[in-house]
Amino acid sequence: MPANARARAEMPKIPEGMEAATLGAGCFWCTEAVYQKLDGVVSVTSGYTGGKVDKPTYEEICTGATGHAEVVVVVFDPKKITYERVLAWFWDLHDPTTLNRQGNDVGTQYRSAIFYHSDEQKKIAEASKAAAQANFDKPIVTEITKAPEFYPAENYHQNYYAENKSKNPYCKAVIEPKLKKLKLED
Known part of the structure; x- marks a missing residue:
C-alpha cells in the first residue's frame, strides 16, 4: 500500500453550476463504481457521514x-444529469428494502440513505422514494436526512474498482456483476 494510502482524501470540490448528492447504498466501492460511469458526473468521493464520531x-x-x-x-x-436521474440510478444499484444490509455487508454503516443538501433536494428525494416503491414488493427503508458533515475516506478507498478490479476478488464477484446488470460495463 502506498505511503499516503491511509491519508484521508480531499473534500470534494463543487465547481460553480454543479450540484452534489450524498448517497449511502451499501459498500461505497460499489456505489462509486456505478456513478463514475455516468455521463454528467464530475467526481465521486467515498466517505462517511450520519454518525456521531x-x-x-x-x-x-x-x-x-x-x-x-x-x-x-x-x-x-x-x-447533463438531473438530481432525479441521479436518484433513479440510486434505486437501481442497491436493494433499498433491506435494513442495514446490502448482500453480505451487514450493519448500520451499510444502510440505505439519501442525505439532502437543500429543501429542493429533500422534496425530490421524497417524491423519488414514493415513485420507486412501485418497483419493490417490500417497503423501502431508505432514510432521507439533511446532510451532516462529510468525512472523506482514506485514499485507498477512492477510485477503488478502477484501481483494484484485477487484484481484488470482491471487485470481480460483486462490483463487476452489478455494473454488467446496470449495463455500465461489458
Missing part, C-alpha cells in the same frame, strides 16, 4: 459503533 477511520466505521454510513458524494452537472 468526528473524523472516523475505516476501522472505526467497520465496528458499526460510530453511527456513520459509508456514502459517496456525487458531484454532477445538472445540465
Whole structure:
C-alpha cells in the first residue's frame, strides 16, 4: 500500500453550476463504481457521514459503533444529469428494502440513505422514494436526512474498482456483476 494510502482524501470540490448528492447504498466501492460511469458526473468521493464520531477511520466505521454510513458524494452537472436521474440510478444499484444490509455487508454503516443538501433536494428525494416503491414488493427503508458533515475516506478507498478490479476478488464477484446488470460495463 502506498505511503499516503491511509491519508484521508480531499473534500470534494463543487465547481460553480454543479450540484452534489450524498448517497449511502451499501459498500461505497460499489456505489462509486456505478456513478463514475455516468455521463454528467464530475467526481465521486467515498466517505462517511450520519454518525456521531468526528473524523472516523475505516476501522472505526467497520465496528458499526460510530453511527456513520459509508456514502459517496456525487458531484454532477445538472445540465447533463438531473438530481432525479441521479436518484433513479440510486434505486437501481442497491436493494433499498433491506435494513442495514446490502448482500453480505451487514450493519448500520451499510444502510440505505439519501442525505439532502437543500429543501429542493429533500422534496425530490421524497417524491423519488414514493415513485420507486412501485418497483419493490417490500417497503423501502431508505432514510432521507439533511446532510451532516462529510468525512472523506482514506485514499485507498477512492477510485477503488478502477484501481483494484484485477487484484481484488470482491471487485470481480460483486462490483463487476452489478455494473454488467446496470449495463455500465461489458
